[in-house]
Amino acid sequence: MLPQNNIPKDVGRKLLKLVLSRWKLLTVTLILTSIVSYISTIFPYLTREAVNLLYAGKIEDIWFYAVLVVVLTIIQGLASYGKNVFSEYTGQSIVYELRNRIYAHLNELSLGFFDRIESGQIIARATSDVEDIRRFIGFGIPSILNIIVMFVFSIAMMLIIDVELTLVTLSMFPLMVLFVRYSIxxxxxxxxMSRNIYSEMTTAVKEAATGIKVIKSYVLGDYFASNFRSKLLEYFNMDMKTSKLRAIIWPSMGWFVYLTIAIIYWYGGLRAISGDITIGDVVAFTLYILFLNRPIMLIGYNIVRYQRALVATKRIFDILEAEPEVRDLPDAEDIEIKRGNIRFENVWFSYDGKNYVLKGLNLEIKPGEIVALTGPTGSGKSTIAQLIMRLYDPQKGRILIDGVDVKRFKLESLRRQIGMVHQDVFLFPDTIRNNIAFGAPDTSIEDVVRVAKLAHIHDFISSLPKGYDTNVGERGVTLSGGQRQRLSIARALMINPKIIILDDSTSQVDAKTEAAIYDALTKHFRGKTVIVITQRIPTLKLVDRIIVISDGEIVEEGSFSDLIEKGKLFPKLFKAGREEI
Known part of the structure; x- marks a missing residue:
């Protein structure tokens, strides 16, 4: 079954706009290409003159044409060098701009976009798809102009030599046009289809590389290898279909050329015998068609390049034209969080617009309060934290900080005043110092050490041979889970936040160290709001108030002792898990 062709009509205009963004470079490239192509069309005419002189026995006049060919060849070589340099520079400069635009726009998009599209798709569009556009702009467009110039001047020269033979020669071109319209x-x-499958393969490789520890631990290597092989086979089959069709297009274009030459030999030979044209004319026509052989063959190749560029343009602009769901409002301001009061008013939220994770949530966290959010998995705890940071916007209701709707804050202003340690700790392949100072790159080593002590990671760092200059490897692979969590806590504290959110960020730390971390936090950040998302009993015993959430709603709240004694859901969860709720 033929896959659907889903390329909108405006994609061609977008590709043209990309091309015209470098119109000065492109103009120079096209002028040089025209010179190269025009000189190529002169050679058959000069050969015609030389053959006619030889046939007439005027050998002494041939030297002029020989010298002229040498001079034109040198000029053509220089123009060809310039054309290649400028065409490559044009393509590379557009690639440079495109990749910058993609990267910058990805940073502006909301988390909802990344929930909908796989990382492998993004990587493929920023790499191989951009390369397809570069090949079309850098090589395809000059090649297309070369074909046009060669055709126009060659046909013009052929018409000058003999109109009738020219019309007979061009009789095959309507068949070529019909063939192209059918196959493309x-x-x-x-x-x-091939590009989409390639993106899925990229995702599979990325997942295998980042999850290699889990794969090896659960002996799932064969399972993942089998899944990858199935994707690889799917890509292989689709690529073979593409290659087979391409293998038909190219030789078929060449077949039209050689059939045309046969017509020239037959019809032109008959007219040469009758004396209507010269032997030089037949030779010239043959050379023109042979000279046009490569351009004609390249018609199919450039059509292929153009189609690949169209597909790539669509996929790239699917990213560039994606609108962030969360953005600064026109009247947003830099607002300072002074107290840290947080209030949810009738908040409803759904990731997919259908299934609500939070259902009419009403919640207030007072300034300076240490609050724990707990409850069954999937109850909406982490969602609350992400809404405070405005990583998402609720469908209904509003969230206020110090009485101000979070939508009134500029996103950068809001997020710089909230320190969040995510459940999935991400460390960059850089030094410990740079990872801690990530949110404040110009900070001093003294401040880095200060927050490291608060997170109870300083002693470990000091024991390392390179100390704070130790490289942690990709995603912090050289550190234990607990060490990564404490490093992440230090990073969040580095920005001196008004509100601190710890999303299950001490799950891999022992109870004694955890208690010490919270003790340091409460003493150093006295009066600041701390939200802890956890299912660990030792953590729940350290907070001022516990809020139990189930199915997107608050079902009960209070201190640990009150909930154990009077709660309904909390005691059941505590009894079922003991060590984990």
Whole structure:
């Protein structure tokens, strides 16, 4: 079954706009290409003159044409060098701009976008898809102009030599046009399918690389290898379909050329015998068609390049034209959080717009309060934290900090005043110092050490041969889970936040160290609001108030002792888990 061709009509205009963004460079490239192509069309005419002189026995006049060919060849070589340099520079400069735009726009997009599209798709669009556009702009466009110039001047020269033979020679071109119109839509669809499968393969490789410890621990290597092989086979089959169709397109274009030469030999030979044209004319026509052989063959190749560029343009602009769901409002301001009061008013939120994770949530956290959010898995605890940071916006209701709707804050202003330690700790392949100072790169080593002590990670860092200059490896692979969590806590404290959110960020730390961390936090950040998302009993015993959430709603709240004694859901969860709720 033929895959659907889903390339909107405006994609071609977008690709054209990209091309015209470098119109000065492109103009120089096209002028040099025209010079190269024009000189190529002169050679058959000079050969015609030389053959006619030889046939007439005027050998002494041939030297002029020999010298002229040498001079034109040198000029053509220089122009060709300039054309190649400028065409490559044009393509590379557009690639440079595109990748910068993609990267910058990805940073502006909301988390909802990344929930909907796999990371492998993003990587493929920023790499191989951009390369397809570069190949079309850097090589395809000059090649297309070369074909046009070669055709126009070659046909013009052929008409000058003999109109009748020219018309007979061009009789094959309507068949070529019909062939192209039939084969290209199918090829475009195959290319689109192939690019999508390639993106899925990229995702599979990324998952295997980042999750290698889990894969090895659960002996799932064969399972993941089998899944990858199935994707690889799917890509292989689709690529073979594309290659087979391409293998038909190219030789078929060449077949039209050689059939045309046969017509020239037959019809032109008959007219040369009758004396209507010269032997030089037949030779010139043959050379023109042979000279046009490569451009004609490249018609199919450039059509392929153009189709790949269209597919790539669509996929890239799917990213560039994606609108962030969360953005600064026109009247947003830099607002200072002074107290740290947080209030949810009738908040409803759904990730997919259908299934609500939070259902009419009403919640207030007072300034300076240490609050724990707990409850069954999937109850909406982490969602609350992400809404405070405004990583998402609720569908209904509003969230206020110090009485101000979070939408009134500029996003940068809001997030710089909230220190959040995520459940999934991410460390960069850099030094410990740079990872801690990530949110404040110009900070002093003294401040880095200060927050490291608060997170109870300083002693461990000091024991390392390179200390704070130790490289942690990709995603902090050289550190234990607890060490990564404490490093992440230090990073959050580095920005001196008004509100601190710890999303299950001490789950891999022993109870004694955890108690010490919270003791240090409460003493150093006295009066600041701390929200702890956890299912650990030792952690719940350290906070001022516990809020139990189930199915997107608050079912009960109070101190640990009150909930154990009077709660309904909390005692059941505590009794069922003991060590984990």
């Amino acid at each position: 839509p199918k090829y475009r669809a195959y290319v689109a």
